[in-house]
Amino acid sequence: MSSLDDHETITLPAPAPNQNYVSISALDAGHLTLPEKLFVTDADPDKRATVPSLSFLIQHPSQHPKTTPTNLVFDLGLKRDVSGYRAAQQDHIAQRQPTTASPDAAASLRAGGLEPTDINTVILSHVHWDHVGTPADFPNAEFVVGSGTQHLLAHGGGPLYPADIFNPDELPSDRTRELPPVRASDAAHASACQTRHAWTPLAGFPAVVDFYGDGSVYVVDAPGHLVGHVNVLARTAPGKWVYLGGDCCHDARILSGEKGIALYGDGRGGLRSVHADTEVAAGTVARIARLMKQGRVREEGGREVRVEVVVAHDGVWREGNRGRFWPGRL
Incomplete structure (x- = not known):
């Protein structure tokens, strides 16, 4: 994580004259239990914590009077019916007990x-x-996933991510859109991509998509954890942004630098982490962590802004922000 300049000022786009802002509300979407030793360095080997798998409602203002906002949900958490998981998935879930899926x-x-x-x-x-x-x-929703996701669902991703831990029919085929490849090495999947978006660099991130085309919501390529992993950076008010980090890390202390990403045996004589590519995941974490540096994030024109970063399994954040769950707002 030291390869990035921690002292560099991060620049976000200035608001447009008639800038749209979105509202974001957290959603409870189930809980699971994680052994700390698999996720952070210097962990208590016996500590297990039941944490949320957070979902978020993002409401984009309508462009037309007297019509409702556009409603976007980022992540869906756990299935309420465990029978919807394949056998290998259920075997894994058995190691994450207790779990709850109510409310989903x-x-x-x-x-x-x-x-x-x-x-x-x-x-x-x-x-x-x-x-x-x-x-x-969600029968009326278009599903949007990162590049390579549909191939991963159908075929798995190598020995540590076999096909039987994914459901090839997970997403509605007629309503799922995969974002385009970010890297040239992913070009083999380009023919399967149906998209109106293009990746551009922003705020130290090599690849983001301006999702609505108005600078209110950006989908961020956040590689390392799993093929197709993406995050969301959203503008919620003048001078206020929110970054939804998904599984960039599983403990906010990694973002603050208090802890590192844990390594453990891969069963084949080597080491691995909970990420498909630990080094790449650490680079993603470093880019996100810079957004949290007070006084070092500004909009074009010099105005200082604040970015709140929330990761999917942050139980401390959930307990301290109960009033910001829908219909409350971040």
């Missing part, structure tokens, strides 16, 4: 007065079992 993302939306049928778009940070939720609950 759909129930959390309803509790705040919004129906899952009102959701226009679902963006998945990635397709691990604790983020895919129950896609069938």
